[in-house]
Each structure stands twice: as C-alpha cells, then as structure tokens.
Amino acid sequence: MPAMSALFAGIDVGGTSMKSLVVDQSGGVINHITFATRPRALSQISALATDLVAHYPSVAGIGIVVPGTVDEKNGTVGYASNLDLARINIPEAVTHACGRPTKLGHDGRGAGLAENLFGAAHGSRSSVVIPIGTGISASLHFPGLVWPGFTHQSGEIGHIPVYVDGEPCACGQFGCLEVYSSAKGIASRYEAATGISTSAAHVQELRGSDPIADAVWNKAIEALSLVLAQITLTLDPECIVIGGGLSGAGEALLRPLRDALTARLEWRTPPRLVGSALGDSAGLWGAAVLGCEASGSDAFLSWKPEPYRQQGH
Secondary structure: OOOOOOEEEEEEEOOOEEEEEEEOOOOOEEEEEEEEOOOOHHHHHHHHHHHHHHHOOOEEEEEEEEOOEEEOOOOEEEEOOOOOOEOOEHHHHHHHHHOOOEEEEEHHHHHHHHHHHOOOOOOOOOEEEEEEOOOEOOEEEEOOEEOOOOOOOOOOHHHOEOOOOOOEOOOOOEOEHHHHHOHHHHHHHHHHHHOOOOOHHHHHHHOOOOHHHHHHHHHHHHHHHHHHHHHHHHHOOOEEEEEOHHHHHOHHHHHHHHHHHHHHOOOOOOOEEEEOOOHHHHHHHHHHHHHHHHOOOOHHHHOOOHHHHHOOO
16 A cells, blocks of 8 residues: 555556646645647657656656557557547556556546546446547446446447438448537537637537537437437436536536437336536546555545535536
C-alpha cells in the first residue's frame, strides 16, 4: 500500500484535448491541466506522466483513459479512429518512462466508473453512462459488473449506423451516430452547411435564430434518441447519464432528448435520463481512480463528489 502522503494521477486522452489530474488521498485536487492532443500521442502521454512525477514525486500510481477499443487487462488499444495508439502496451511504455505503476482504461468506461462512484449514477443498480465529446461511447454498469465486452469493444455506440445512407464517418462506415451527435460532428455538419467554423456549443446557442443550427441540432437529437431507444429496449437500464462536453448544454439537450426518447418508447416508460454530475471531467476522475488502483490503494472509496463538480471544465 502507498504511504498516506501518496498522490495519484489521472490522464484523459481525447482526440482533441488531453487532461491531467493529480489528487491526494482524500481526493483533493493538487493539479489540473488541459491542453491540445498532438500527433504521436504515446510520446505526449509518456512525457506528461514523466513531467507529473518530476513535479510531484509522491505520485504513487497513474491511470490513463483513452478512446477506441481498449483491452484493460493487457493494457492495449485495438482501434482508435482519432489517435495513433493501436497495438501499443501503453501502461508498460508509460511505467518505463516515469517509473510509476500505470493502469489503462477506456475513456467511456472510466467516465462511467466515476459517475457511478461519485456522480449522477450513484445509487443506481444499473446505468448506461454516455460521454459525448469528440466521439461518443457508453459505459454499461450492472450490479457488480462493468461490462467491457467479449472483445473489449462494448459501448462503441458512436459507430452504430443510425442512417443507412448516411454521411461518411472517420471509421470507414456511413451514417454513424458520431457523425450527427458528437460535438465534433455537430460542429462539422454546421461548417459543411455554412462554411463557418464553430463549436457545438455555439451551434446550440444559435438555435432559434439560425435555421441551419436548428436543423443540425435537431438531427443530433433525432440520431441520439434512436440509439437510446435501442439501448433501452436491449438493456433496460435504471438510468442513462449524458456526459462529456456536450452535457454542458444542460436542458437544451436533455429536454428534447427526453421527449424524443419517450416518443420512441410508446408502450413503456423510458429510463431516467439525466445530465452528468461531473461533466467533461468524468473521464479524468475515472483515470484518477485507476491511478489509485494502480498504486494498490482503495483511497478513492472515500472520495466525496460535491467538491469535484466545480473542477476540470
């Protein structure tokens, strides 16, 4: 077990941004940084871990969450459409670089872990946590189980084809959910229609005054509600949590999404649909939990949710 003065680090690797978090035994935030993800992501991750350890020698373990198909047991990524991390043993490489035990996780499952431990899914016997950012994934939580899937590819709902003749996706398929409902997809579709480069948050703000923004946003809601209906009818979860950067839209996203999901479930009550308590920092907190576990500590079990809701946005 690490010393009581030990710190724990988490690194959340996204297609657009990379975030790091250092916390103490009680879960208090010591350091938090966000910056752009660069090409050669492994080198960037290793350099960041090394820098964290140099600045905070008491870091006892490091957790890393990444998108794609993640084999947590073997520490490898099979496929990630936005990053060059395939077939690399990431914990081995990072431990070699910084000298600290390291544990790898899936970003969506990491976010789900944090939401179930500290956030909006806490107390639910079953939940599906869906972080929406550059991509879209889902974390499936059932009593005593986080389901990674037989091939470690559970929850890759961003690549469910929602429209048979839909627009091309970076994965090589057509009509994927990410094309329409991810933050990147919303911004890209608005730019394709207007020639104006902007963010999903700005598209949301333009609703009601810009018919193109309305059309792009409504299509995002429609596509997402189709997939949520499939999830509900297949898994029947107690609650669905919408997280990631797009959850910052709040009720502007959740209200029409609840209505659309209810309309698709004519004969049954939909599950509780709520926004994340941790926002786009959920994956980062999941990574910090993995860092704590990597060190052999279960200190995360005493971390409290309330102070963290203001962190990391």
